[in-house]
Amino acid sequence: xxxxxxxxxxxxxxxxxxxxxxxxxxxxxxxxxxxxxxxxxxxxxxxxxxxxxxxxxxxxxxxxxxxxxxxxxxxxxxxxxxxxxxxxxxxxxxxxxxxxxxxxxxxxxxxxxxxxxxxxxxxxxxxxxxxxxxxxxxxxxxxxxxxxxxxxxxxxxxxxxxxxxxxxxxxxxxxxxxxxxxxxxxxxxxxxxxxxxxxxxxxxxxxxxxxxxxxxxxxxxxxxxxxxxxxxxxxxxxxxxxxxxxxxxxxxxxxxxxxxxxxxxxxxxxxxxxxxxxxxxxxxxxxxxxxxxxxxxxxxxxxxxxxxxxxxxxxxxxxxxxxxxxxxxxxxxxxxxxxxxxxxxxxxxxxxxxxxxxxxxxxxxxxxxxxxxxxxxxxx
Numbered sequence: 001x002x003x004x005x006x007x008x009x010x011x012x013x014x015x016x017x018x019x020x021x022x023x024x025x026x027x028x029x030x031x032x033x034x035x036x037x038x039x040x041x042x043x044x045x046x047x048x049x050x051x052x053x054x055x056x057x058x059x060x061x062x063x064x065x066x067x068x069x070x071x072x073x074x075x076x077x078x079x080x081x082x083x084x085x086x087x088x089x090x091x092x093x094x095x096x097x098x099x100x101x102x103x104x105x106x107x108x109x110x111x112x113x114x115x116x117x118x119x120x121x122x123x124x125x126x127x128x129x130x131x132x133x134x135x136x137x138x139x140x141x142x143x144x145x146x147x148x149x150x151x152x153x154x155x156x157x158x159x160x161x162x163x164x165x166x167x168x169x170x171x172x173x174x175x176x177x178x179x180x181x182x183x184x185x186x187x188x189x190x191x192x193x194x195x196x197x198x199x200x201x202x203x204x205x206x207x208x209x210x211x212x213x214x215x216x217x218x219x220x221x222x223x224x225x226x227x228x229x230x231x232x233x234x235x236x237x238x239x240x241x242x243x244x245x246x247x248x249x250x251x252x253x254x255x256x257x258x259x260x261x262x263x264x265x266x267x268x269x270x271x272x273x274x275x276x277x278x279x280x281x282x283x284x285x286x287x288x289x290x291x292x293x294x295x296x297x298x299x300x301x302x303x304x305x306x307x308x309x310x311x312x313x314x315x316x317x318x319x320x321x322x323x324x325x326x327x328x329x330x331x332x333x334x335x336x337x338x339x340x341x342x343x344x345x346x347x348x349x350x351x352x353x354x355x356x357x358x359x360x361x362x363x364x365x366x367x368x369x370x371x372x373x374x375x376x377x378x379x380x
Contacts, residue, residue: 019377060277083182240261
C-alpha cells in the first residue's frame with residue numbers, strides 16, 4: 001500500500017527525485033520587483049512595496065488595516081500585546097499547534113492554558129472551551145474573566161486554523177465575548193481560507209498571517225497583522241518600528257518597541273506572490289480533490305475541509321490507523337524520497353509548557369498519534 005502511495009505522489013509531481021513537503025513557487029514578477037527594490041536602494045523597512053503588500057493583504061482578507069511584520073510569530077506577539085496580555089494574564093489556546101502559537105504567549109510573560117481541539121477541524125473546540133470556562137471561570141466586578149484555580153485574568157484566546165482548515169471560529173468568538181476574552185486569530189496557515197464566507201483572521205480583535213518559505217505564498221520570512229481597529233493598527237505599526245517618534249535629526253523612542261517591520265525587499269516578493277495567490281489556491285484545491293479520490297480507494301482517511309469552510313489546503317494530511325502504522329508510513333515514504341511529517345507534538349508535552357493548565361485533551365492526543373502531512377507543493 002505504501003509503495004502505491006509513493007508512486008501516486010511521484011506521478012502527481014512527475015518526478016522520482018526528492019519531494020519536499022511544501023516548496024515555494026515563483027512564476028510571476030518576483031525577480032522583477034526584487035530587482036526594482038535593489039535598484040531603488042530602499043531594501044529595508046521603508047519602501048513602496050511594504051505599503052502595497054499591506055494594502056493587498058488587507059483587501060484580500062477583508063480587513064480594514066494590515067501591518068507587515070518580520071514573521072508570523074512577531075505579528076502574534078504584537079497582537080497579544082495590543083489586547084493587553086502581560087505577565088498578570090493567561091491565554092487560552094490549543095495544544096495541537098506549531099510552537100510559535102505558544103511561544104508568542106510566553107513572550108508576553110503570560111501563561112498558556114491548553115484546551116482540546118475538534119477532530120473534524122483540528123482546531124480549538126468551542127464545546128471544550130465552553131466546558132472549561134463554565135467550570136473554572138467567573139467574571140469579577142470589573143468584567144475581567146478570572147480563572148478560579150489560579151486567580152489570574154484570562155485575557156485572550158488564540159485559536160489556530162490548522163493546515164489552512166478553519167476552526168469553528170464564530171462559536172469561539174461568541175463564547176469568548178460572553179467572558180470578556182479577546183480573540184487573537186492565529187491564521188498563519190490559512191491565507192485564502194474562508195469560514196461561512198468570511199476570511200479567516202477577520203473574526204477576532206486581531207488576526208495574523210505567516211509568509212514563511214513553506215506557506216501558500218512567501219516573502220522568505222514575513223508576517224502580517226490584520227485588524228478592523230484603527231488604533232490597534234496605528235499602535236502595531238508604531239511598536240513594530242522600535243516605537244520611534246518621527247524626527248528629522250534625533251532618535252526619539254516613546255516606549256519599548258520591537259524591530260519587527262517587514263523589509264521592502266521581502267515585501268516586493270510578497271506583492272508578486274499575491275498576484276498569483278488565487279491561482280495557487282485553485283491548484284491546491286484541485287490537488288486535494290485528487291488526494292481525496294485516491295485515498296478513498298485504499299481506506300486511509302484524507303483530511304478534508306470542515307463543514308461551512310473553504311480551505312486553502314495549505315498542507316494536505318491523512319489519518320493513519322494508529323501510531324505504529326503512522327511510524328511505518330513515515331519511515332517508508334521518507335526512505336523513498338517523498339517527504340512526509342507527523343503532526344506537531346502537543347505543546348503541553350514540551351518541557352517549557354509542561355506545567356501549563358490543560359483540559360481533557362482526548363482529541364488532540366488521538367490526532368497526535370495518527371496525523372501525517374503529505375506532499376503539498378503547488379502544482380503549476
